[in-house]
Amino acid sequence: xxxxxxxxxxxEAGALSRVAGLFSxxxxxxxxxIVAPTEDPTLSRMTIVTSGSxxxxxxxxxQLNKLVDVAALIDLNDGEHLExxxxxxxxxxxxxNREELKRISDNFHGRVIDESKNTRTxxxxxxxxxxxxxxEAIGHDSILETVRTGASxxxxxxxxxxx
Amino acid sequence: MELTGAEIVIRCLQEEQxxxxxxxxxxxxxxxxxxxxxxxxVKHILVRHEQAAVHAADGYARSSDKVGVALVxxxxxxxxxxxxxxxxxxxxxxxxxxxGQVPTYAxxxxxxxxxxxxxxxxxxxxxxxxxxxxxxxxxTIKKAFYLARSGRPGPVLVDIxxxxxxxxxxxxxxxxxxxxxxxxQGKGDSGQIRLAAQMLLEARRPMIYSxxxxxxxxxxxxxxxxxxxxxxPCTNTLMGLGGFPASDKRFVGMLGMHGTYEANMAMQHCxxxxxxxxRFDDRVIGNVEHFAEVPRKIIHIDIDPSSIAKRVKVDVPIxxxxxxxxxxxxxxxxxxxxxxxxxxxxxWWKQVDEWRGxxxxxxxxxxxxxxxxxxxxxxxxxxxxxxxxxxxxVGQHQMWAAQYYKFEKPRRWINSGGLGTMGFGxxxxxxxxxxxxxxxxxxxxxxxxxxxxxxELSTCKQFHLPIKIILxxxxxxxxxxxxxxxxxxxxxSETYLNALPDFVRLAEAYGHVGMxxxxxxxxxTALKEAFARKDDLxxxxxxxxxxxxxxPMVPGGRxxxxxxxxxxx
Numbered sequence: 001x002x003x004x005x006x007x008x009x010x011x012e013a014g015a016l017s018r019v020a021g022l023f024s025x026x027x028x029x030x031x032x033x034i035v036a037p038t039e040d041p042t043l044s045r046m047t048i049v050t051s052g053s054x055x056x057x058x059x060x061x062x063q064l065n066k067l068v069d070v071a072a073l074i075d076l077n078d079g080e081h082l083e084x085x086x087x088x089x090x091x092x093x094x095x096x097n098r099e100e101l102k103r104i105s106d107n108f109h110g111r112v113i114d115e116s117k118n119t120r121t122x123x124x125x126x127x128x129x130x131x132x133x134x135x136e137a138i139g140h141d142s143i144l145e146t147v148r149t150g151a152s153x154x155x156x157x158x159x160x161x162x163x
Numbered sequence: 164m165e166l167t168g169a170e171i172v173i174r175c176l177q178e179e180q181x182x183x184x185x186x187x188x189x190x191x192x193x194x195x196x197x198x199x200x201x202x203x204x205v206k207h208i209l210v211r212h213e214q215a216a217v218h219a220a221d222g223y224a225r226s227s228d229k230v231g232v233a234l235v236x237x238x239x240x241x242x243x244x245x246x247x248x249x250x251x252x253x254x255x256x257x258x259x260x261x262x263g264q265v266p267t268y269a270x271x272x273x274x275x276x277x278x279x280x281x282x283x284x285x286x287x288x289x290x291x292x293x294x295x296x297x298x299x300x301x302x303t304i305k306k307a308f309y310l311a312r313s314g315r316p317g318p319v320l321v322d323i324x325x326x327x328x329x330x331x332x333x334x335x336x337x338x339x340x341x342x343x344x345x346x347x348q349g350k351g352d353s354g355q356i357r358l359a360a361q362m363l364l365e366a367r368r369p370m371i372y373s374x375x376x377x378x379x380x381x382x383x384x385x386x387x388x389x390x391x392x393x394x395x396p397c398t399n400t401l402m403g404l405g406g407f408p409a410s411d412k413r414f415v416g417m418l419g420m421h422g423t424y425e426a427n428m429a430m431q432h433c434x435x436x437x438x439x440x441x442r443f444d445d446r447v448i449g450n451v452e453h454f455a456e457v458p459r460k461i462i463h464i465d466i467d468p469s470s471i472a473k474r475v476k477v478d479v480p481i482x483x484x485x486x487x488x489x490x491x492x493x494x495x496x497x498x499x500x501x502x503x504x505x506x507x508x509x510x511w512w513k514q515v516d517e518w519r520g521x522x523x524x525x526x527x528x529x530x531x532x533x534x535x536x537x538x539x540x541x542x543x544x545x546x547x548x549x550x551x552x553x554x555x556x557v558g559q560h561q562m563w564a565a566q567y568y569k570f571e572k573p574r575r576w577i578n579s580g581g582l583g584t585m586g587f588g589x590x591x592x593x594x595x596x597x598x599x600x601x602x603x604x605x606x607x608x609x610x611x612x613x614x615x616x617x618x619e620l621s622t623c624k625q626f627h628l629p630i631k632i633i634l635x636x637x638x639x640x641x642x643x644x645x646x647x648x649x650x651x652x653x654x655x656s657e658t659y660l661n662a663l664p665d666f667v668r669l670a671e672a673y674g675h676v677g678m679x680x681x682x683x684x685x686x687x688t689a690l691k692e693a694f695a696r697k698d699d700l701x702x703x704x705x706x707x708x709x710x711x712x713x714x715p716m717v718p719g720g721r722x723x724x725x726x727x728x729x730x731x732x
Contacts, residue, residue, distance in 0.1 A: 071344035
């Protein structure tokens with residue numbers, strides 16, 4: 001099953017490689033991994049999307065917690081949570097599909113952030129699954145380029161990850 | 164007064180009460196060696212290869228309750244040390260390794276003797292640090308020692324660039340450490356402990372299985388009390404030997420691939436299993452599915468949550484310091500009026516004793532013609548009164564030492580259990596002898612393993628280490644040969660060492676005493692003479708039966724009850 005794991009770690013050189021190294025050394029999957037500093041510049045927040053059996057996910061959580069640099073961790077899938085990913089898609093517009101593209105993009109609350117004679121770049125923020133649906137809707141033939149950030153997530157309501 | 168980084172390193176070691184450092188000098192650690200030279204509190208043991216420095220520090224730690232310390236230079240000094248670091252990591256040995264690094268301004272430029280030490284060691288250390296500012300040295304070393312010895316112990320590397328070791332700052336050693344992201348568990352959960360106690364008291368076929376964690380955490384006394392209070396059978400893993408005394412009738416021997424019949428059968432057929440500081444690894448329970456075929460409740464006590472439920476499902480997980488958890492478990496059991504059901508226990512012990520009769524603990528067929536390796540270990544046990552520190556390398560000799568030297572106390576059996584590092588035994592014995600001066604120290608080895616760090620005979624000469632080397636020389640890489648015999652149609656691919664040196668003359672060349680023993684009748688005399696030479700390193704080259712195999716054996720990937728006994732072949 002797909003899990004989103006969120007963690008706070010010391011914002012130190014090499015911290016990212018400790019996590020990435022752990023996943024490759026133990027043969028765990030990484031679907032996406034994003035990391036950036038938080039409001040406290042000494043801490044980074046990392047979001048990892050991974051998949052595996054319950055036993056594997058339990059081990060991933062324990063092994064991550066064991067890293068000395070990891071200060072706090074939650075498996076967002078253990079409770080209510082929100083998930084968002086940002087995507088930039090550059091599509092080709094020369095085949096007279098501008099109207100259709102606009103309609104789909106509006107449906108998905110996309111935002112056009114660049115336009116040229118033959119191209120248009122759309123920015124979208126949604127769940128990973130919705131981004132997949134968008135790509136399917138516009139069709140692979142018109143896609144020139146996609147860039148996705150990978151998922152980030154946060155607990156709903158009172159569910160907070162903080163030191 | 165301001166000190167250089169190098170002087171600070173040495174002052175930190177003094178503050179940590181470090182008496183011995185094992186190391187090898189080089190360009191990037193010149194300032195540190197200079198600072199070492201100008202004091203006499205911290206003594207340096209000059210090894211002949213960096214791998215040996217780390218193994219020696221490892222043996223030092225295993226046979227005492229101290230943190231082992233090694234000092235190596237950058238580049239090849241560090242890469243040579245990696246095997247030693249990985250060995251310590253797999254067996255959770257508390258150690259601090261200080262490595263030199265090229266100057267900060269040269270890092271990343273492929274400078275002479277530059278290697279990414281922190282990157283290379285990351286998967287085989289508990290934690291590591293690159294110190295880029297002289298002001299951080301003291302706090303980092305304080306953290307390194309704290310991390311190495313607390314929680315689940317392990318090796319910690321501190322990489323110090325050459326320029327940093329020459330910069331100056333005020334020295335202040337912190338009194339305490341606070342790492343906000345690191346809080347090892349102390350006491351266990353009381354509710355879980357009460358649950359475990361109830362489960363143990365209601366067991367009909369109970370078993371206690373203990374590992375290296377008991378030895379490392381000094382919880383052997385608690386384990387003994389627990390086993391004797393409950394009167395349950397107890398087995399030790401290879402790493403756990405000595406955690407429970409072999410002479411106690413409740414001890415059913417080591418379990419696992421080369422464990423006793425009774426230990427493996429009891430492990431397989433028990434209904435409640437208490438695992439203490441052990442991790443159900445592949446050499447211990449063999450095939451996981453086969454193990455799961457017999458339903459049993461498992462209580463697992465360990466300091467490391469990730470060791471629990473890694474390979475087998477656990478019913479009552481308890482995370483905490485073994486000593487504290489066992490103390491609490493003992494007090495719950497003592498205050499409970501209930502006792503294990505007497506008739507169930509009698510029936511279970513009858514069954515265990517029946518298995519004992521079939522397996523007979525450890526058995527081999529002795530000979531008056533050719534030296535049997537098991538016989539040498541039995542004699543070694545007899546002559547040392549079972550009170551020596553025994554280090555070993557890896558292979559058949561390691562298993563025979565584990566099986567036939569009946570360990571009574573913890574920290575007496577020093578071997579590379581997890582990584583299985585050939586070349587471990589001799590340097591580890593140096594560390595053991597340094598921290599236990601005057602004690603009997605024997606290194607049980609093979610002619611393959613001993614040659615992987617033979618150069619250390621020179622270190623032993625320089626530092627007057629009177630180790631007894633028990634070489635079980637069968638002329639083969641015996642354990643590999645055994646597998647080739649069983650599983651690869653007797654095709655002995657590259658396992659015959661047909662250009663062996665004359666070990667007696669080799670020992671003599673290094674300034675030691677060498678002895679060759681070829682007849683069973685001479686084994687005892689030779690061992691007696693060797694141990695009578697209290698100040699000499701004696702290298703005993705026993706010519707042993709080249710066809711002897713290690714039994715019992717649970718073939719790789721098979722289940723515990725699929726164990727093969729010697730007489731079945």
